[in-house]
Amino acid sequence: MEYNDSQKVGSKVYYNVGVDGDRTYPGVDLTVKFADEIKNYSDEWVWIKARKTAGNYAGLHVGDYIPITCSNGYKLNAQIAGMNTYTGYADQEVGNHIDFICKELWNDLHVMNKIDYNNGNANRPNPFLASDLNYWLNSMSGTVPNSKTDAATTVAVDYTAGGILYYLPDKLKKQIITKRILLPSRYTAGSVLTQDNSWAWQSTGKLWIPSEVEVYGMTCWGNNGYGAGGFVQYPIFIGNMNRAKKRCSNKDRSHWWLLSAIAGNSTYFAIVNVSGVCGSSSATYTWIAAPVCFRI
Numbered sequence: 001m002e003y004n005d006s007q008k009v010g011s012k013v014y015y016n017v018g019v020d021g022d023r024t025y026p027g028v029d030l031t032v033k034f035a036d037e038i039k040n041y042s043d044e045w046v047w048i049k050a051r052k053t054a055g056n057y058a059g060l061h062v063g064d065y066i067p068i069t070c071s072n073g074y075k076l077n078a079q080i081a082g083m084n085t086y087t088g089y090a091d092q093e094v095g096n097h098i099d100f101i102c103k104e105l106w107n108d109l110h111v112m113n114k115i116d117y118n119n120g121n122a123n124r125p126n127p128f129l130a131s132d133l134n135y136w137l138n139s140m141s142g143t144v145p146n147s148k149t150d151a152a153t154t155v156a157v158d159y160t161a162g163g164i165l166y167y168l169p170d171k172l173k174k175q176i177i178t179k180r181i182l183l184p185s186r187y188t189a190g191s192v193l194t195q196d197n198s199w200a201w202q203s204t205g206k207l208w209i210p211s212e213v214e215v216y217g218m219t220c221w222g223n224n225g226y227g228a229g230g231f232v233q234y235p236i237f238i239g240n241m242n243r244a245k246k247r248c249s250n251k252d253r254s255h256w257w258l259l260s261a262i263a264g265n266s267t268y269f270a271i272v273n274v275s276g277v278c279g280s281s282s283a284t285y286t287w288i289a290a291p292v293c294f295r296i
Contacts, residue, residue: 023239027063027079034059045175048098049296055096057083062235063242065103070167074248076102076292081236090180091201097177098296101210101236104248105256105289106164110136112257113145113283114155116267118186119193121151125185126202127269128209128259131283132157137290138205139163148267149192164292165207176294178203182230184223184261192266196226208293210234212260212270212278215243220278221270222260244276247289254289255281 031044041047044066051057065077078100086094112118112133124130132144136159147153160166165173180203184196212222217233236242247254253274262268262280271288273279281288 025061025063027061027065029077030060030064030066033064043171045172045296049175052096052098052296055084060098066100068102068169068172070169072167074107074167076104076248078292078294079103079236081234081293085232085234086181090182092180094180099179099234100294100296101234102248102292103245104292105245105254106292107247107249107289109254109287109289111284111286111288112269112281115146115148116282116284117145117148117192118261118266118269118283119145119151120185120187121145121154122187122189125187125198125200126183126259127186127261129183129202129204133209133257133290134205135159136163137165137207137209139166140205151187151189151192164290165205168292172294173206175296176206177296178206179208179295183259184226184230186261194264194266196223196261196263199226199230206294209257209259209291210293212258215258215272216278219260221262221268221280223263227260227263241276243272244274245272245289245291255279255287256289256291 038044038047062080065079068076068078081099081101083098110133112131114132118127120127120130128134135142135157139159141158141160143154144157146155182199183202185198185200186193186196211231212219213228213231214234215237219228255271255273258270260270267282268280271279271281
């Protein structure tokens, strides 16, 4: 059966015929498929935002993509990871949205933290939001962990003229919204923890990385409860190996970071390893890439 958008059977119309059934749908370039429709908008990101706002997902499928050319020459394909995956969720109710996760990883590798540390801090109790990687992803300046034993010890960083967000096209950055999510906390003043000890509603930056549950549908190395209860698996990762990714420029397969801190220690985070297996790594390991993920 072809990958049709719809099929009429009697008086009823059934959508996504062949797309969700056999898990082999490769996705199509939406700027080609909807070129005539996009002509009515200033650019493809204004178009997809209008579609999202109207709740009009006809002809859009998980795995379909919009190409991105970055100002440093990197080329990415932003795939639809889920449409309205979190609608109705959160303390501030989430409305219509499309979450994109690029098929390719960012080519430049980056540590999670400058030291082996997977706790948060007083300002950002969630380990990922406190991390050096988060500041780099979002091209921010601020302070990040700089001690394995003292959360109050930090070092200043400035990625405002680098990182990842800096290089994305302005037309895309204008349409990205933050992701509201229930994130685990791992912080107590004066202590270094080896387990998540709470959770809280947080808004991410414009760029984020998924959790173990969002990729694997379960916890593997992280905590159950606080570390899992706020997430759902993205449709793009169900029943396939879409999580096995390559870097965008050199095309090498690569490990990539997840936001989940590992249970039972204070230094490791979960990763997707080069073969697609859920693994873990110390926060300072240098041979790990970052996925480019955002919400429209």
